[in-house]
Amino acid sequence: MIDGPRLKPLQGNARHLVVLLHGYGADGNDLIELGAQWRHLLPQAAFVAPHAPGHIFGFPPGLGGGRQWFGLDSYDPELLRRDPHHAAQIYAAMQTAAEDVAPQLDAFLDAELKRHGLSGDRLALVGFSQGTMMALHVGLRREPTPAAILGYSGALLGGRLREEIRGRPPILLIHGDADDIVPIEAMFAALQGLTDADCPARFHVCPGLGHGIDPDGLQLGGAFLAEALARPM
Template structure:
């Protein structure tokens, strides 16, 4: 097991020592500088929260010199075109991504442990927020935390990997989960949201969800508002 040290941009709490920790997990081909922008939208709702957006540990081959260009794991087996043409392939495709999520998990777990220890916060004051591949990591790691479940998981435009093993691997209690997805997403088709909710349900894990009409692979103002209020309410 290889553990890589993670770090990334931060936005500290506006009011006194942090009472909550929000960890923002970016998508494939990006880095923490992208998703830390969400913190600026939620600072008013969560004035006592520290925000941090770690850079994923992997560099995408051929993108090393570009801004961003990072990955939590490789996507060689991911084919959004096939998912759009035939959603029945979804389970097989997302299961193929499980090995990558498992490989990246120890580094993210270690980062979360270190951040909670640094701020002297219990696990229930941690929220994981993901976008796209970051949502895959938020769900995979957040539902399997051995040192205490997070207080919330918020996922945008993502998917659940490892659904078949989740019931046996999940660590109770289940955190509140909100999944948000655009109806016109052509990178992670919106059927992934329903597959995720069903997979979570089969593992006995409830989740709330919301579709944003006309939205492609992105986060809109409606999603920001829903997500921010969800975090404020659960943390």
């Protein structure tokens, strides 16, 4: 069963739910701090950062939570840069893996919405790295459509989105141009894939940033969520 740390709304009962999906090798404790940073912008939002269900065997202690949404045995960032055709094959294989875990994440989202008495259009998904892959994969196939998807340092998996998409929420992708884990090319490929599915997205490139979130990305992400969640439902 998926679970993780939570933050209550600063004001009253929750009117929105923001779910923070961590990257490979971390756990929910790695991203719940984003909620603490954004609470003043979203005082009526509840935040939760679930731990991915997969454990990474032999993960070195002290380097995070050692969790994964799916395995990355075939992942090679250098190969992604050199060979776009092979990149498509890798992302297609990763989509298959994401499909296996998606029902667990969907069930968690449904349960959290029910906990707060909220409908699915009151949901915002935020991901980092592998968490962005899951946010895009699950969020674009949910009904009702989430209010927003914010993705840091991630990618869009597979090539069946046009046939499977159920809604077109506001999306913002933020990526460092010095990312050596998920190359910046992955963001541009995601933007093209979203456009092909008639789901254009905003984006921001963080100059000199590696695989992480910088102050500019944090500020832009918070402003994006505040704008998206302020829209009438």
